[in-house]
Amino acid sequence: xxxxxxxxxxxxxxxxxxxxxxxxxxxxxxxxxxxxxxxxxxxxxxxxxxxxxxxxxxxxxxxxxxxxxxxxxxxxxxxxxxxxxxxxxxxxxxxxxxxxxxxxxxxxxxxxxxxxxxxxxxxxxxxxxxxxxxxxxxxxxxxxxxxxxxxxxxxxxxxxxxxxxxxxxxxxxxxxxxxxxxxxxxxxxxxxxxxxxxxxxxxxxxxxxxxxxxxxxxxxxxxxxxxxxxxxxxxxxxxxxxxxxxxxxxxxxxxxxxxxxxxxxxxxxxxxxxxxxxxxxxxxxxxxxxxxxxxxxxxxxxxxxxxxxxxxxxxxxxxxxxxxxxxxxxxxxxxxxxxxxxxxxxxxxxxxxxxxxxxxxxxxxxxxxxxxxxxxxxxxxxxx
Amino acid sequence: xxxxxxxxxxxxxxxxxxxxxxxxxxxxxxxxxxxxxxxxxxxxxxxxxxxxxxxxxxxxxxxxxxxxxxxxxxxxxxxxxxxxxxxxxxxxxxxxxxxxx
Numbered sequence: 001x002x003x004x005x006x007x008x009x010x011x012x013x014x015x016x017x018x019x020x021x022x023x024x025x026x027x028x029x030x031x032x033x034x035x036x037x038x039x040x041x042x043x044x045x046x047x048x049x050x051x052x053x054x055x056x057x058x059x060x061x062x063x064x065x066x067x068x069x070x071x072x073x074x075x076x077x078x079x080x081x082x083x084x085x086x087x088x089x090x091x092x093x094x095x096x097x098x099x100x101x102x103x104x105x106x107x108x109x110x111x112x113x114x115x116x117x118x119x120x121x122x123x124x125x126x127x128x129x130x131x132x133x134x135x136x137x138x139x140x141x142x143x144x145x146x147x148x149x150x151x152x153x154x155x156x157x158x159x160x161x162x163x164x165x166x167x168x169x170x171x172x173x174x175x176x177x178x179x180x181x182x183x184x185x186x187x188x189x190x191x192x193x194x195x196x197x198x199x200x201x202x203x204x205x206x207x208x209x210x211x212x213x214x215x216x217x218x219x220x221x222x223x224x225x226x227x228x229x230x231x232x233x234x235x236x237x238x239x240x241x242x243x244x245x246x247x248x249x250x251x252x253x254x255x256x257x258x259x260x261x262x263x264x265x266x267x268x269x270x271x272x273x274x275x276x277x278x279x280x281x282x283x284x285x286x287x288x289x290x291x292x293x294x295x296x297x298x299x300x301x302x303x304x305x306x307x308x309x310x311x312x313x314x315x316x317x318x319x320x321x322x323x324x325x326x327x328x329x330x331x332x333x334x335x336x337x338x339x340x341x342x343x344x345x346x347x348x349x350x351x352x353x354x355x356x357x358x359x360x361x362x363x364x365x366x367x368x369x370x371x372x373x374x375x376x377x378x379x380x381x382x383x384x
Numbered sequence: 385x386x387x388x389x390x391x392x393x394x395x396x397x398x399x400x401x402x403x404x405x406x407x408x409x410x411x412x413x414x415x416x417x418x419x420x421x422x423x424x425x426x427x428x429x430x431x432x433x434x435x436x437x438x439x440x441x442x443x444x445x446x447x448x449x450x451x452x453x454x455x456x457x458x459x460x461x462x463x464x465x466x467x468x469x470x471x472x473x474x475x476x477x478x479x480x481x482x483x484x485x
Contacts, residue, residue, distance in 0.1 A: 246482065
């Protein structure tokens with residue numbers, strides 16, 4: 001017993017030192033089990049600002065025919081690690097989950113970082129180092145190309161319902177992969193497309209690249225860590241273990257389904273440089289790299305149903321790209337803001353490090369009549 | 385009978401006019417039943433939203449003739465377009481949600 005306490009002190013010193021060595025930020029608490037909330041206090045102090053947001057975002061409350069109007073099922077603002085605003089509608093609550101669809105590429109990007117941190121792959125690895133049955137000509141595609149969406153695969157990224165529910169979807173590579181002939185093995189389906197460009201030469205928004213990356217990373221990790229590794233090595237660690245990840249029979253992850261609070265936890269991981277409670281879950285510089293515009297994007301974009309947003313790696317960033325004549329997407333937001341968006345309904349997560357701020361919106365919009373800039377202005381007024 | 389004939393003409397017409405300029409095999413009806421099965425099943429059993437919400441949400445991105453039935457006991461969603469096209473998703477686990485059968 002006499003030797004017990006010095007040993008404990010030594011161990012504690014080593015643990016603290018290890019956390020410091022990982023250059024991880026410190027916080028008063030981590031929302032692994034619960035978020036702290038100041039929402040009631042903020043609502044009392046900024047009643048007019050809260051009312052302004054709710055007048056805009058929460059006017060529609062039912063399943064009106066056609067689902068028209070500004071429809072929001074959930075809204076969460078986290079400032080300095082504490083909830084300052086939270087509201088749900090349309091049958092949602094803090095426990096219900098949203099299908100984040102295209103957000104999966106951001107989570108798969110994080111899982112790639114986890115795999116790199118565990119030494120299971122490197123960004124320079126050929127896809128063929130991890131997946132078989134890929135045409136030899138596509139073996140020059142590397143993990144980094146998939147992360148950057150610069151594989152050069154000839155992919156048709158039109159989206160379901162993008163221009164109306166009656167649009168034919170058969171011409172859409174995403175539909176064929178997710179619901180048609182590719183659904184049994186999405187990664188290989190994507191990687192068996194012919195190439196349009198050399199890898200790294202051009203950028204195209206591609207769910208195919210994201211699913212191929214998911215397949216590659218899964219093939220690198222699952223044999224050693226089991227099929228639940230995305231939870232045990234990432235999602236459980238940040239308190240998002242109740243989230244769902246749909247997958248194909250080969251294990252490629254397709255849609256991430258999680259509560260708005262868990263989405264905010266994922267954002268909080270990125271707000272804290274890939275660290276959680278003193279532990280570095282993503283490699284150092286990974287988050288900074290995620291916010292970096294790929295060279296291929298600056299060089300040449302293959303524009304297909306893609307707006308004026310600027311891509312990072314798995315995220316979109318609020319930066320101008322003069323080479324492409326693109327301005328900041330959100331002039332009222334700081335340059336360091338980055339965001340993930342996807343799906344069909346205005347769901348979005350903003351991460352703004354300079355304001356220590358997260359804004360997570362579970363949208364349910366279907367008529368395009370939805371002003372995200374205004375929504376963010378109203379959010380900033382509450383979180384100021 | 386006239387209604388059935390009209391529906392048949394609409395189905396054939398839509399299949400014929402589908403802007404398919406690429407090699408993917410499935411037609412829009414096959415895709416539509418698959419999409420609605422996946423969205424409905426995960427909406428009900430992974431998102432835990434109610435049927436009204438899920439039905440309205442999934443209807444907007446699928447062909448209007450795509451119908452569904454729910455087997456609550458077995459957590460299965462079947463979808464159909466007429467008698468020709470159908471698909472099924474089953475909720476398999478809290479981690480992975482629904483899968484095609």
